Amino acid sequence: MSEFFHHDFNTNEWSIIISLIFGIVVVFLLPKRFKKKNTCLYLLCGMFFGFLHDHTLSVLPVSYYEINDSSSFEFMDFLSHAVYAPYSYLFFYLLNLFRIKPRFTLLYILIWAFVSVAFERLFVFLGIFHYQNGYNTYYSFLIYLFVLSLWVLFYFIIQTYGEKRY
Amino acid sequence: MSLAILALLAWLVLIVFVLVPKGLTVTEMLFLYFLIEIITITLFTILDVNFQWVPLTRKVEGSFAMYISRSIVIPLPILLAVCVLNSNLKAKWRSVLTALILIFLCLADRIYLWADLLTYRRWNQFSSALMYGVFILLTLWIGRWFIGLDKGE
Numbered sequence: 331m332s333e334f335f336h337h338d339f340n341t342n343e344w345s346i347i348i349s350l351i352f353g354i355v356v357v358f359l360l361p362k363r364f365k366k367k368n369t370c371l372y373l374l375c376g377m378f379f380g381f382l383h384d385h386t387l388s389v390l391p392v393s394y395y396e397i398n399d400s401s402s403f404e405f406m407d408f409l410s411h412a413v414y415a416p417y418s419y420l421f422f423y424l425l426n427l428f429r430i431k432p433r434f435t436l437l438y439i440l441i442w443a444f445v446s447v448a449f450e451r452l453f454v455f456l457g458i459f460h461y462q463n464g465y466n467t468y469y470s471f472l473i474y475l476f477v478l479s480l481w482v483l484f485y486f487i488i489q490t491y492g493e494k495r496y
Numbered sequence: 497m498s499l500a501i502l503a504l505l506a507w508l509v510l511i512v513f514v515l516v517p518k519g520l521t522v523t524e525m526l527f528l529y530f531l532i533e534i535i536t537i538t539l540f541t542i543l544d545v546n547f548q549w550v551p552l553t554r555k556v557e558g559s560f561a562m563y564i565s566r567s568i569v570i571p572l573p574i575l576l577a578v579c580v581l582n583s584n585l586k587a588k589w590r591s592v593l594t595a596l597i598l599i600f601l602c603l604a605d606r607i608y609l610w611a612d613l614l615t616y617r618r619w620n621q622f623s624s625a626l627m628y629g630v631f632i633l634l635t636l637w638i639g640r641w642f643i644g645l646d647k648g649e
């Protein structure tokens with residue numbers, strides 16, 4: 331198992347830090363479009379789905395991939411999940427900016443799924459994800475289509491019922 | 497059988513969660529749910545994989561049962577506890593209801609142990625109760641910050 335792990339602070343750690351800093355800068359530089367609460371929610375949404383999927387698919391009994399330099403949960407794993415925050419924010423930001431109508435959302439989701447797969451391939455190359463047990467990017471593509479569809483649904487629910495008190 | 501038991505427990509939790517007035521907006525509840533879920537997943541992973549203090553079952557059925565637990569049975573009662581502590585109820589009632597939720601979470605732990613979904617190694621029921629208590633207080637603290645975020649805009 332350990333042959334594909336590099337335990338030094340190297341490419342994968344630097345990639346995560348650079349991606350995170352770049353993402354934070356992008357979020358701060360973009361003109362504000364949402365209330366603070368919605369901004370926080372859209373940021374956390376990406377992290378939540380990242381945690382949920384990575385800690386379901388990368389652990390036993392399936393264990394389809396390993397993240398970073400060991401099977402244990404490390405601080406760098408937490409940061410790699412935090413990278414999903416600006417990613418989800420940008421997804422909701424552009425959805426709102428271009429006022430994408432519901433009938434065009436399928437196309438929007440498809441474009442984002444391709445972009446996500448491209449980034450995942452890059453992260454595999456950089457040693458952040460290590461596939462195993464027959465897993466590959468094609469399965470991720472399906473997961474992206476599913477998750478991004480949920481996000482679109484989530485966006486319209488927040489836009490319509492977000493302020494409703496229960 | 498563990499999957500059916502956890503599914504039933506999750507369904508009962510969902511019924512209570514839907515019926516109880518929570519006093520929070522959808523945005524606030526979703527934010528807190530995401531936060532609680534992230535913390536729950538992190539705690540499960542650290543206690544199981546890193547320290548091996550609370551190893552989880554590796555059986556497929558048991559794993560699915562634990563997915564239900566960590567997605568519904570644990571987060572929703574914690575979210576309810578935060579709603580109770582943040583409500584306008586008298587302090588006595590807030591304490592009693594939060595204690596009841598804490599007892600429920602501990603009883604749910606007993607079910608996981610009974611169904612062999614997890615085992616305690618360097619861990620016990622007291623550690624578990626303490627963890628849930630701290631978890632509720634931490635979520636309440638972050639929740640209060642979040643609820644007051646857009647005030648004055």
